[in-house]
Amino acid sequence: xxxxxxxxxxxxxxxxxxxxxxxxxxxxxxxxxxxxxxxxxxxxxxxxxxxxxxxxxxxxxxxxxxxxxxxxxxxxxxxxxxxxxxxxxxxxxxxxxxxxxxxxxxxxxxxxxxxxxxxxxxxxxxxxxxxxxxxxxxxxxxxxxxxxxxxxxxxxxxxxxxxxxxxxxxxxxxxxxxxxxxxxxxxxxxxxxxxxxxxxxxxxxxxxxxxxxxxxxxxxxxxxxxxxxxxxxxxxxxxxxxxxxxxxxxxxxxxxxxxxxxxxxxxxxxxxxxxxxxxxxxxxxxxxxxxxxxxxxxxxxxxxxxxxxxxxxxxxxxxxxxxxxxxxxxxxxxxxxxxxxxxxxxxxxxxxxxxxxxxxxxxxxxxxxxxxxxxxxxxxxxxxxxxxxxxxx
Amino acid sequence: xxxxxxxxxxxxxxxxxxxxxxxxxxxxxxxxxxxxxxxxxxxxxxxxxxxxxxxxxxxxxxxxxxxxxxxxxxxxx
Amino acid sequence: xxxxxxxxxxxxxxxxxxxxxxxxxxxxxxxxxxxxxxxxxxxxxxxxxxxxxxxxxxxxxxxxxxxxxxxxxxxxxxxxxxxxxxxxxxxxxxxxxxxxxxxxxxxxxxxxxxxxxxxxxxxxxxxxxxxxxxxxxxxxxxxxxxxxxxxxxxxxxxxxxxxxxxxxxxxxxxxxxxxxxxxxxxxxxxxxxxxxxxxxxxxxxxxxxxxxxxxxxxxxxxxxxxx
Ligand SMILES: Nc1ncnc2c1ncn2[C@@H]1O[C@H](COP(=O)(O)OP(=O)(O)OP(=O)(O)O)[C@@H](O)[C@H]1O
Ligand SMILES: [Mg+2]
Numbered sequence: 001x002x003x004x005x006x007x008x009x010x011x012x013x014x015x016x017x018x019x020x021x022x023x024x025x026x027x028x029x030x031x032x033x034x035x036x037x038x039x040x041x042x043x044x045x046x047x048x049x050x051x052x053x054x055x056x057x058x059x060x061x062x063x064x065x066x067x068x069x070x071x072x073x074x075x076x077x078x079x080x081x082x083x084x085x086x087x088x089x090x091x092x093x094x095x096x097x098x099x100x101x102x103x104x105x106x107x108x109x110x111x112x113x114x115x116x117x118x119x120x121x122x123x124x125x126x127x128x129x130x131x132x133x134x135x136x137x138x139x140x141x142x143x144x145x146x147x148x149x150x151x152x153x154x155x156x157x158x159x160x161x162x163x164x165x166x167x168x169x170x171x172x173x174x175x176x177x178x179x180x181x182x183x184x185x186x187x188x189x190x191x192x193x194x195x196x197x198x199x200x201x202x203x204x205x206x207x208x209x210x211x212x213x214x215x216x217x218x219x220x221x222x223x224x225x226x227x228x229x230x231x232x233x234x235x236x237x238x239x240x241x242x243x244x245x246x247x248x249x250x251x252x253x254x255x256x257x258x259x260x261x262x263x264x265x266x267x268x269x270x271x272x273x274x275x276x277x278x279x280x281x282x283x284x285x286x287x288x289x290x291x292x293x294x295x296x297x298x299x300x301x302x303x304x305x306x307x308x309x310x311x312x313x314x315x316x317x318x319x320x321x322x323x324x325x326x327x328x329x330x331x332x333x334x335x336x337x338x339x340x341x342x343x344x345x346x347x348x349x350x351x352x353x354x355x356x357x358x359x360x361x362x363x364x365x366x367x368x369x370x371x372x373x374x375x376x377x378x379x380x381x382x383x384x385x386x387x388x389x390x391x392x393x
Numbered sequence: 394x395x396x397x398x399x400x401x402x403x404x405x406x407x408x409x410x411x412x413x414x415x416x417x418x419x420x421x422x423x424x425x426x427x428x429x430x431x432x433x434x435x436x437x438x439x440x441x442x443x444x445x446x447x448x449x450x451x452x453x454x455x456x457x458x459x460x461x462x463x464x465x466x467x468x469x470x
Numbered sequence: 471x472x473x474x475x476x477x478x479x480x481x482x483x484x485x486x487x488x489x490x491x492x493x494x495x496x497x498x499x500x501x502x503x504x505x506x507x508x509x510x511x512x513x514x515x516x517x518x519x520x521x522x523x524x525x526x527x528x529x530x531x532x533x534x535x536x537x538x539x540x541x542x543x544x545x546x547x548x549x550x551x552x553x554x555x556x557x558x559x560x561x562x563x564x565x566x567x568x569x570x571x572x573x574x575x576x577x578x579x580x581x582x583x584x585x586x587x588x589x590x591x592x593x594x595x596x597x598x599x600x601x602x603x604x605x606x607x608x609x610x611x612x613x614x615x616x617x618x619x620x621x622x623x624x625x626x627x628x629x630x631x632x633x634x635x636x637x638x639x640x641x642x643x644x645x646x647x648x649x650x651x652x653x654x655x656x657x658x659x660x661x662x663x664x665x666x667x668x669x670x671x672x673x674x675x676x677x678x679x680x681x682x683x684x685x686x687x688x689x690x691x692x693x694x695x696x697x
Contacts, residue, residue, distance in 0.1 A: 004583040006576070017568045049417060052402055053409040061431065070432075093413060097424050106421050108428070110412050122407035144418065181401045182408045187418035188427070191411070210431075212413055238431065243415050246430040246457040256452030290564045291577065293525050295553025295629070297546045300581040342420040342450035350419075353398075385545060389526035392564055 007300070011307035026316050028272055029372070032265050033320035033364055034327070038336055039261060040360045041328045043251050045352035046340065049184055050247045052353065054240070059221055060213040061238040062228060070236070072207035077232070081213060084227060086220045092208030094197045098162065098190070103150045105345045109190050111197030126182065130175045136193045140175035146187035146346035148177050165202035172196060180349060187348035257339055269368065273375040280379055288383045289391030301384045302377055309376035313369045321361060329354050420450040429457045472499040472522060472633070472664065477531030477541075479517050479689075491517045492689045494531075499666070501632075504659050504679060507668040509686035515668035516561055518686070519635050522666065523556050524548035535633070553578060557626030561637035561668075563618050567611035571602060571621045574610055578629050596624040599654065615642040623651070633664045640671050648673055 015022045062081065064073035073092070081090040094111035112119055113136065123132050127142050135142065141160075143151070151160050151174070161169040178186035198205060215221055225237040252258065280288070291301055327333060332350040341347055383391055415430040425432035479492040492514045499505050507515045520526050522533055524540045533541040535555075540548055552558070565574050575593055576584075597603045600620040605613060610621060619642045626634060640648040652673065655665060659679055667674060675683065678697070685693040 002583060004581070006580045006583060010573075010580055013569070013573070046417065046419065050415075053406050056406040056409040057415055058413050063431070095412075095414065097427075106424065106427065108414065108418075108421070110414065112411065119411050122410040125407040126404060126411060146418065178408065179404060182405050184417050184419060185405055185408050186412075188421045189412060189414075189418065243430050246415070249455050249457075250429075252451075252453060252455040257449050258453070260452075286564075287566055290566060292545075292549060293523075293552070293558060293560075293564065294578040294625070295549050295551075295556070296581050297549040299546065300549075339449050339453055340419055342422045342426075342448075342453070344419070344421045344450075346418070346421060348418050387526040389520045392525075392560075 007304055008307055011304050011311060014304070014308055015312055022312060025272065026312055028268065029313060029316035029368070030320045030323070032269055033317055033368060034324045035261070035336075036265055037321055037360065037364055038324040038328050038333060039258070039339075040364075041324060041357060042333055042336065042340060042352065044357045044360060045328070045355060047247065047250065048353050048355050050250065053185065054244060054247065057240055057243055058212040059215050059218065059240050060225060060228075062211040062213065062232075063236045063238065064210075064232075065234055065236050072203060072209060073211055073235070075206050075208055078208075078211055080231075081211060081228065084224055086215050086217060086224055088214045088216050091212045092210075093212055094194050094201070094203065094209050096197075096201055096209060098200065100150065100154075102154045103345055105146075105150050106188065107147055107190050108188050109192065109197050109200065111192060111194035113194040126178060127176050135175055138173065138175065139193060139196055140173040141190050141192035141196070142176045142178060143174055143191075144178050144186040144189045144346075145180050145183055146348060147190055148174065150346055162200045164200060170196070170199060183349045183351065188344075188346045269371070273371055276372075276375040276379070280383060285383050285391055288380060289386075289388050292384060292388040293392060298381070298384045302381055305376055305380040306373065309373045310369075313372045317365060317369060321364075325356075328352065420454065422450050425456070426450045426454050429454060432457060471501055471536060472497075472666075473534040474498075474518075474522065475531050475534060477521060477528040477533065479514075479521060479526070480529045483529065490689055492521070492528075495689075495691055496531075497684065497691065497694075499664060499682065501664055502659065502662040503681040504655065504665045504677075505667070505682045505684060506674050506680055507666065507684050507686060508670070508675070511670075513686040514689040515686055516637050517689075519558075519637055519666060519668055523552060523558050523635055525558075553581070553629065555632045557629060557631035557634045559619075559622050559626045559634070559636040559639045561641075563622040565610045565618060565622055565625075568609060570607050570609055571597075571613065571617075571624075572606045574621055575625045575628055577625060592628060593624075596627060600624055600650075616644065616647060619643060620647070623654075631663070634658065634666070636665070636667045636669075638669055638671075639667060640669065640673065652677065 062073065062077075063070050065071065075092055078090045078092050081087060096109055098107045098109045099105075100107060112123070112132075120132055130140075130142065151157075159171050159173040161171050164170055172192060178189070178191075197203075213224070215224055221239050221241070225239050228235060228237050253262075288301055291304075292298075296304075327336075329352065332352075337350045341350070414428060416428055418427070421427040474495050474497040477492060477495050478490065481487075481489045481491055495518065507518065509515055517526075521528050521541065522535075524533065524543070527541050531541075532539055535551075538551065540551055543551070566577070569577075572593065575596065576589065579589065594603075597606055600623060602617055602620050602624070605617055605621075610618060613621065619639070623636075623639060626636070640651055643651060648671065655667075656679055659665060674680065680697055683693075683695045683697070684691060685695075
């Protein structure tokens with residue numbers, strides 16, 4: 001079929017003739033899709049960022065529960081765990097929250113030590129100017145960019161005085177910072193020798209926060225996890241696949257923030273649709289009557305209306321998608337990112353990995369454009385099938 | 394030869410390997426959000442029973458499915 | 471041939487304001503005839519014309535044009551019939567005010583995806599005939615009544631119709647333009663076009679090339695005179 005340029009031209013000129021109305025629809029449509037797609041892009045990128053490092057996570061983490069609460073686990077158990085068939089290594093870890101009152105922020109303190117040979121290489125890759133042993137020798141720490149900023153805003157440029165549970169201070173120099181490339185992972189992290197963390201937390205030397213296991217054959221992970229659970233009913237065993245599941249369900253779509261946003265957007269969208277569907281203006285009706293009287297078939301009229309609606313909704317859709325890609329990945333989503341960052345005072349740079357999320361784009365496309373088309377075409381069809389004489393007067 | 398984005402990916406993976414902790418440092422107002430994959434039911438209550446929610450973090454992020462690992466009769470939904 | 475077979479048109483059927491606009495009209499016009507419809511205001515002239523163009527349907531009776539029972543046909547056929555055969559000049563012009571004169575004139579041809587060159591030529595002819603060449607790109611709402619009427623006439627002629635239906639075509643034209651219009655009607659008649667004109671304008675009543683004058687009163691035919 002040959003494309004009728006006159007009909008498309010007429011549709012375009014009709015949109016321009018009803019300039020304010022078209023602009024209004026264009027604006028609302030663009031704004032809604034922009035909002036929805038931005039949120040979906042951000043949440044997808046966060047998931048992508050999480051999955052990027054999934055493989056580097058521990059295979060099994062063993063925590064101890066006391067009355068349902070997580071508590072420190074005895075070091076004795078390390079050797080017991082090593083005896084399990086298939087367990088390659090068992091490393092006790094010390095980590096936890098440290099609340100910095102002056103800035104009102106939470107840091108995550110992580111202890112490492114020279115015995116954990118397998119970390120040496122990766123440590124050398126992320127911290128260039130200090131080596132693993134030097135950190136231990138000088139009792140200093142490596143901090144994330146956010147920590148560095150929070151500290152220097154509160155006088156501590158080169159060191160920080162941690163307060164121990166007994167009330168004493170312990171002064172720890174800052175040896176280095178993590179690359180800002182890892183900001184999303186490292187922003188609030190403080191890495192220091194294990195002995196220091198023990199001291200700051202006032203922890204018993206015979207205990208650890210949790211124990212990390214590595215297993216020779218990944219297939220055996222579930223069996224080993226089950227065995228550990230059977231031997232120590234007071235533990236919680238978190239496997240890598242548990243972490244994966246947790247990553248997949250990171251966002252709370254079913255309630256809270258997202259639901260509110262989706263409901264508002266959907267509501268606005270249906271309001272427009274309802275407004276459209278509940279009737280054409282008298283001029284628009286008259287125009288349909290005139291066209292029919294001049295020999296336009298109902299199909300011709302509907303085709304023209306289809307072009308009109310499709311052009312405006314498609315332009316709105318495309319510009320919304322382009323705008324939100326720019327907004328999220330170039331501008332790093334100002335304002336909107338607050339939803340994801342919350343009241344954290346340690347703002348990480350919101351440098352998300354770019355993924356063109358075709359699935360989301362299609363979903364939005366098929367949720368909005370056909371509805372809008374229907375909202376335009378159904379009332380037009382109703383008018384177009386009346387007597388021309390009736391509609392024109 | 395790494396391309397620049399692969400290099401970042403490598404750095405990030407090295408970081409995670411070193412630290413060994415899951416989840417991102419995006420929202421750290423509440424520890425059960427910051428380290429959500431490792432937190433337990435009671436970390437929700439650790440700041441006092443009235444401090445269950447940190448708006449908007451807890452409205453954005455779901456609680457971790459790993460909560461279900463622990464023997465607790467507390468219904469979370 | 472146009473045949474109105476015993477047609478009645480009733481508005482607002484079964485409502486308190488029910489109104490019989492046409493009552494048992496039975497008329498026959500041959501091909502190439504020039505017919506004048508006259509009668510007082512409200513006598514039903516416009517109603518009859520719109521029934522003949524199938525813009526509305528009679529309550530009783532039927533309209534048959536060239537063996538086609540157009541008042542019984544579905545909408546898409548009557549639209550197609552109008553597009554191919556009828557040029558209608560409306561009493562209230564029914565132009566689209568926010569389109570230019572040019573764009574209004576091409577409206578009937580848009581669905582046919584016309585050839586651009588031929589279209590231009592045809593429109594230029596019409597604009598010239600009606601002396602509105604310089605108004606081509608002016609929005610219709612900014613034109614005077616007479617200019618609008620000439621745009622409406624051009625639009626009715628664009629598809630070279632076999633039947634021209636004109637409702638008060640000279641109501642807003644001055645004496646000279648009215649005479650010009652009559653000249654056009656005359657030349658169209660020579661091309662064997664069937665022409666129906668509803669008018670109050672006495673100018674039409676004693677033209678020597680008028681074939682029939684039909685007089686309506688209160689929706690009934692009271693006189694048909696042949697000249
Ligand atoms: N859609 C309609 N609904 C109700 N009444 C109508 C409708 N159309 C026309 N009428 C009525 O039908 C009668 C005939 O109207 P019509 O327009 O045919 O008269 P006319 O002869 O063309 O008059 P004029 O010379 O003033 O144009 C009038 O009384 C008019 O009020
Ligand atoms: Mg009339």
